[in-house]
Amino acid sequence: MSKQPKKLSRRSLLAGSAGAAIGSGAITGFPTIWAQNIKDIVLFHAGPPVTAIPAVAEQANKDLPFKIQMQATEQADLLNRFLSQSSSIDCADVSITFMKYLVGRNVLQAIPVSKSKDWDKTIPLFTKSEYPDGRKAPLQGTAPYKVLYATDASGQKFHNGPTEWLTGIPTVTNADTLGIRPDLLSRPVTSWADLLSPDFKGKAALQDQPTVGVIDVAMALEARGDMKYVDKGNMTKQEIDQTIKVMMDIKKSGHFRAFWTTFDQSVNLMASGEVVIQSMWSPAVAGVRSRGVACTYQSLKEGYRGWGYTLGAMKHLTGLKLECFYEYMNWYTSGFEGAFIARQGYYSAQPENARKFLTPAEWDYWYGGKPAATDIMNPYGKLMEKAGNVRDGGAFWERMGNVGVWNSVMDEDRHLTRKWNEFITS
Secondary structure (H helix, E strand, O other): OOOOOOOOOHHHHHHHHHHHHHHHOOOOOOOOOHHHHHHHOEEEEEEOOOOOOHHHHHHHHHHOOOEEEEEEOOHHHHHHHHHHOHHHOOEEEEEOOOHHHHOOOOOEEOEEHHHOOOHHHOOHHHHOOEOOOOOEOOOOEOOHHHHHEEOOOOOOOEOOOOOOEEOOEEEEEEEEOEEEOHHHOOOOOOOHHHHHOHHHOOOEEEEOOHHHHHHHHHHHHHHOOOOOOOOOOOOOHHHHHHHHHHHHHHHHOOOEEEEEOOHHHHHHHHHHOOOOEEEOOHHHHHHHHOOOOOOEEEOOOOOEEEEEEEEEEEOOOOHHHHHHHHHHHHHHOOOHHHHHHHOOOOEEOOHHHHHOOOOHHHHHHHOOOOOOOOOEEOOOOOEEEOOOOOOOOOOHHHHHOOEEEEOOOOOOHHHHHHHHHHHHHO
């Protein structure tokens, strides 16, 4: 299904370079049995189910001279693992929103920019908060640029602007919107305001996560003219209180059918028809479609809610294990993983590397916004789209160039969490 360029495997390259370095005396910090010990290294990679994918680890284990063990944990528990069980994790799929919880807690270590083989291929939206044409991107919410750079090698403080140190290496990104069941809707959906429309009373759902759910509602309230936020991704206490009050009134009216916490719940709600409009992820829309059920990731005139992930190095990594992390990091961003997640609707932060592992038809469909030249399959070979269809939202920069706000941890996060819990239990 995918094209893989012919090249020496990283397994042979790393083992070869290790042997050469040992023979030359260039490596002084490692025992001379390093090359033999590489095969005994196991890196534990923890992340959410949509990115901590066993098939990606399987390919890494074919290409690298050490082992990757993938551990998938739902978001609510994942942050707790990062904070309380960090020594049991080596590589972390860190949401940009989690960075504000983790940096400064001695959980992660800084990654030198010089260790990233393909740093120059990382999209400028992350590295400069710019679009390819040089225009500045909006910074509402926790934009990747705000949390990407560290002040120094300790990695314990953010730096406002580029440095030689990273809090994590950018990996996955997307621009989220609302999922809809077009076959069950009474009219077209064009605005975030439709999430709260009485037309869909009892048939709407939100993600039960304050850093996402409240922003989706804020997008809707601003779209219909109820409120105007200075920064929807970093509300004041007053803005939070006003937003939650409106949400409680809407909830009491019976508007929301459900508040989902897991990927499978969101798929089942939509596939069953219990819900016709809701907060949704790209792979969940794909999951509904794979059941033969109509589902659209609807473009909305106010733009998208953006998010991103980085691959972080845990603080305890040193010596050979740290060197293996850097090798895995460079493998992870070199294309295979990017192509794999493209087939479930996500974007690589290094798109040109992902392109090497996609067919021309796949690239044109997922990134180019063109009609599919062939049937489009998901990562597991199941039909995703028939030939001739166009991806919801169009081309890569049509979506990523239209982010209105980024997923966020607000300055008033504790207050928001308390008010959100009141909303959910009301």
